Amino acid sequence: MRRDLFRVLGLWQTRRVWLVGGLLVAALSALAGVALLALAGRVVAGAVAHGQTGAVLLSGGALAALLWLRPVMLFRPVARYLERLVTHEATFRALADMRVWFFSRLAERLPTGLGLRQAGDLLGRLVADVESLDGLYLRVIVPGAAALAVVLSLALVIGGAEPALAAILALPLVAALLLPLLLAPAAARAGEAAAESQGALRAAVVDPLTGIEDTLAANGESRAAARVAAEGAGLAAAQRALSRRAAMGGAVGSLLVQAALLGSLGWAITAGAAGATAGLMAVFLAIAASEALGLMPRAGASLAAAGAGARRLFEAADTPEPVPDPPAPAAAPSGRALKVTGLRFAWADDRGLVFDDLELDVPEGARIALLGPSGTGKSTLAALLLKFAAPQAGRITLGGVDIATLPAAEVRRRITWLTQDARLFDDTIAANLRLAAPGATDAELWRALDRAQIGDLVRSLPDGLETLCGEAGTRFSGGQGRRLALARALLSPASVLILDEPAAGLDADTERAFLQTLDEATAGRSVILILHHLIGVERPTRILRLAGGRAIPATG
């Protein structure tokens, strides 16, 4: 837990000005509270002495304390306000950075999809686990710094005059300050269970909702609801356990603060008149300290929750990168011929080989039709060409340069892929298209839409290019969405296009029309057409069939 939390602090380095600023303001605000009650104590002690001696005026010290009371009283709420402002701003900034960091790490590490990870669980990590880290700063570090400032100031104020009294006052408070560190390991399991349940609950909701049609068609909603209920109950139980720990910490905290208060009171009573001023001051200071230290032991639960959140974040973020970028990349290639030699690849050690000694030549401007039954590795080949996975043996060169020596982004600028289940995102048609070419003009968007045989439909929509697609393109039929995705691929400036079943979703006439115009749409670029069968109008320069892990020439 400790290592994970220190790593979080390391990632927050860039926000250190805000974070340290928050600590200083919090300490200042706590000290203002101490000063307020110290001054009040001094005035009351002066008034008591004044009553005893029958003097007409308060002593000089008590009078000065009285004069100082007003500015400190005014300063205190200002400091409290600033404390809230700065510490919360610091947290918002640090957590926002953390979310972007986590998202980028996932994007690098899961290029071929989530695998066995669940979208809902990852969402839980991005939202709830990142959020639990605010407890590390707002409920542990900030109050800890404020409490430390209070304890030190008490020791200074009382310690000089009455060391024994300072010890009576400070020892229980130091215990309250350190208690979170002792309580956190015991609460760790509850924190872990709560974080896991958060993820499981989100997964239980997101999974059936993402495929709601299939859930409903199978009458599966009551089973899905039962799973949500079960995960919800698990989460409630874990959170209850965590709250119990926090409540126990709170109770111990008030006991310790009361011990400091009673100890000071006892000392004041037994010290008699000589110690009355110091004793009274100590009682007042113990009251001041209760605010800063009383809640400290509760921080043990927050520390445990933050530790669990951090562990889950790093567990996902540290998934090994399937294809790390080379430390010293080669110069970008000038040519665009693709060549695959001696390629061997299996998705995992315990899975069979998808390719064994695969050879493939895609000269500049060639159009290769790649056929093969389901499961022979057509999509896998595309994944290897885009560096979503790395071969166990063999080479893939682009313009004569081994892509293993190029950064993935460089390769993906030159090779693009219309995947089999290409997705539209929850944005406008224009924004979806400009994913492939951010600088494309509207005229270029329309040209790509026309080439993908979907221009007329988009023209007929009231909002045209600004029409919203909905999540996963739900606003469109499967075939329409596919054509929009095809337009996006055609718009890409990449010099090698891999089009996986580009005509899927088109009726026979439109498919024919599209394939006949594909030459013009992809002029000057190399194209790998992944198809289950040819319809006779594709005019490929070569036809290859994938079988037994190799690409063999075919006649169509």
Ligand SMILES: Nc1ncnc2c1ncn2[C@@H]1O[C@H](COP(=O)(O)OP(=O)(O)OP(=O)(O)O)[C@@H](O)[C@H]1O
């Ligand atoms: N991301 C992945 N992780 C693990 N195994 C995978 C992954 N993608 C594909 N496979 C496996 O690799 C093999 C080849 O799959 P691939 O999707 O490349 O075939 P395909 O020829 O494109 O099939 P289809 O025509 O059905 O799309 C299959 O056994 C498949 O289970």
